[in-house]
Amino acid sequence: MIVVDPCAVVLAVELLGRELDIVEAVASRFRADSELNELHRAAAMAGGAPVPVSAELLEAISVGLRASRLTGGSVDPTVGIALCRLGYDRDFPLVADGVEGDLPDPDPVPGWRSIAVDRYRSTVAVPPGVVIDLGATAKAWAADRAAAVIETHIGCGVLVSLGGDLAVRSAPRDGFRVGIADICGDPAAPLAVSVTSGGLATSGIGNRSWMLGRHPVHHLIDPGTGLPVDTCWRTVSVAAGSCVDANTASTAAMVMSERAAAWLHDHHLPSRLVRNDGSTVVVAGWPADSDGPFTC
Amino acid sequence: MTKAIGTASVAAVIGLGVYFSQAAPGHTSTPAGSTGVAASVGATTAGSGGGSQGGQSSGLTPPANAPVPVQQQAPVVSGSS
Numbered sequence: 001m002i003v004v005d006p007c008a009v010v011l012a013v014e015l016l017g018r019e020l021d022i023v024e025a026v027a028s029r030f031r032a033d034s035e036l037n038e039l040h041r042a043a044a045m046a047g048g049a050p051v052p053v054s055a056e057l058l059e060a061i062s063v064g065l066r067a068s069r070l071t072g073g074s075v076d077p078t079v080g081i082a083l084c085r086l087g088y089d090r091d092f093p094l095v096a097d098g099v100e101g102d103l104p105d106p107d108p109v110p111g112w113r114s115i116a117v118d119r120y121r122s123t124v125a126v127p128p129g130v131v132i133d134l135g136a137t138a139k140a141w142a143a144d145r146a147a148a149v150i151e152t153h154i155g156c157g158v159l160v161s162l163g164g165d166l167a168v169r170s171a172p173r174d175g176f177r178v179g180i181a182d183i184c185g186d187p188a189a190p191l192a193v194s195v196t197s198g199g200l201a202t203s204g205i206g207n208r209s210w211m212l213g214r215h216p217v218h219h220l221i222d223p224g225t226g227l228p229v230d231t232c233w234r235t236v237s238v239a240a241g242s243c244v245d246a247n248t249a250s251t252a253a254m255v256m257s258e259r260a261a262a263w264l265h266d267h268h269l270p271s272r273l274v275r276n277d278g279s280t281v282v283v284a285g286w287p288a289d290s291d292g293p294f295t296c
Numbered sequence: 297m298t299k300a301i302g303t304a305s306v307a308a309v310i311g312l313g314v315y316f317s318q319a320a321p322g323h324t325s326t327p328a329g330s331t332g333v334a335a336s337v338g339a340t341t342a343g344s345g346g347g348s349q350g351g352q353s354s355g356l357t358p359p360a361n362a363p364v365p366v367q368q369q370a371p372v373v374s375g376s377s
Contacts, residue, residue, distance in 0.1 A: 002371065070356050163377030178363075179370035184377040192370040193363035200363070204376030235376055241357025249356055267355075270362040285362035 003150065004157035004172055012150050012158065019146040020162075026056045027138045029080060029131070030091050036060075036132060043126035050116065050123035058122050061115065063244055064137045068112035071252035073223055078110040080131025082226035086217045087210065098211035106225040135219070140201055140247035143167035147243075160243075165201045167243035180272060182235050183207050191289060199243030203250035204235035204274075220254050231257045232275055239270045239286070 003012045028034040035057045042051045053061075064077035083089070085107075087099035115132065116125040126132065134141075139162045147160045147167035157170035164184030168176055175196035179189030183206055205228075209218035222229040236253040240246035249269050253260035261281050264271040270286040280289050 159372060161372050161374070164374045165377075166372065166374055175364075176372070177366050177368055177370040179373035181373050181375040184375035185373050186375055187373075189370065189373045189375070192366050192368070194366045195359075195363055196361050198357070198359040200374050202374045202376055207376045237374060239359045239363050241353075241359055245353075245356045268358040269356060270359065284358070287363065287365040 001146075001150075001161065002159040002176060003154070004170070005154065008150075008154045008156055011154060015150050015153055016146045016160065019142060019149055022056060023060070023138060023142040023145070026054065027060045027134045029133050029135070036134070039124060039126060040131060043124075043130075044128050048125060048127045050118060050121065050125040052122060053124050055122065058117065058119065058124065060134055060138060060141060061124055061132065062117055062119070063141050064132070064134050065112055065115060065117060067137050067244070067248040067252075071248060071255075073112060074252040074255040075136045075248055076109055076112050076221075076223040077132050077134055077136070078112060078114060078130050079221040079223060079226070080133035081129070082107070082109050082221045083133055083219065084131065085226070086228070087212050088219060092208060092210075092219075095210050099213075101212050103212060103215045103217070104226070106227055109221065109223045109226050111223065136251045137244055137248060139163055140165045140167070140199065140243040143243040144199065159195075165199070165243050165247050166195065167199045168195050168197055171196045180237050182274070193287065195239065198239065198241040199246040200237065200239045201243060201247035201250045202235055202237040203247070203254045204233075205231070205254070206234065220251065222255060229255050229257070231255065233257065233260065234274045234276050234278070236260065236274070237272045237286075238264065245269075 001012060001016055003009055024031065026035045029036060031037065035054060039051055039053055039057065067075040068077065085104045087101055088095055110127065110130045114127050114130060143160045143162045143165050144167045147158050147169045150158045151169035157172055159176040160167045166178060175194035177192055178195050178200060179192045180202065181189035182204055205218040205220055209216060218228045220229045231254050233254055236250045238246045238250040240249060249264060253264060253271065253273065256263055261273055261283050265283040268284050270284045272286045273281045282288050
């Protein structure tokens, strides 16, 4: 996190911590006591009937469903069971060294349309057996929330970075400098850009992959098969009006593979796509890699 | 327009006996005439928790300005995680 006013750092850290606690308590798939898992249990007992939820969980799920709608289902929050079948049923550090098992047969995920949100009654209906995973949107949503809270309470510019998903509010005139790399935090990031508003996110498979028995797998699921997506991209970085929109688009681009560049262009989302061979494509105003030199 | 969509969707729910998924304010499962209430609920959520800038918009929002290249070292790095 970066705050423009150095005197505000302590309060900003406290506000950020509070927001992260809220989001984790609401949306974590790995915490047995998260409200999301309470929803799963209640939904099973209710046979799929609507279950009352908090405003925060309602919003978190709505953000996930919106991402599905706007990406034609390329991003889908019903991938939870698919991830569990691949061994990703616990925090990633417990999976990173590999898990036992065989690659499951293709099996499409239940689909985002199976989830019903009623904003008026603040309820969510989840069919029995469907596991919601908000990994594609929750982190970016938390970054947007935290940046907004910090800006509102402190009144200064802020950049919140959560695992490489960035939200920016009230940036200084020249913006915040951000390195772009395959892996979040890589000090050898090959280029840097200035971001003045909204959000920026990078999706890829390099950092969250593991061995399932003898099979290399990763966390980006193709909703049509329930298996790790076979994509032509190593990473996709997208800038958008919010961190949620940036991460929605970057995740969708990984799933869309060859269709991604045209789709991002059509949505006017500045993006940098890196192919598996390291070559790059830029669209919608993202600076070409040759617009350097860059030093990070 | 939103109220009309909500009314038509409620009629469809009654007719089909199923729920539609809802990813945006004012869509489905909202009784006719209550779109304003749903919007205010959404607004209240956004106000109390900071909300999500893109969470209520009907489409993916481009940034106000595209990123511009810089030559200085960057304190923050965006990458996959």
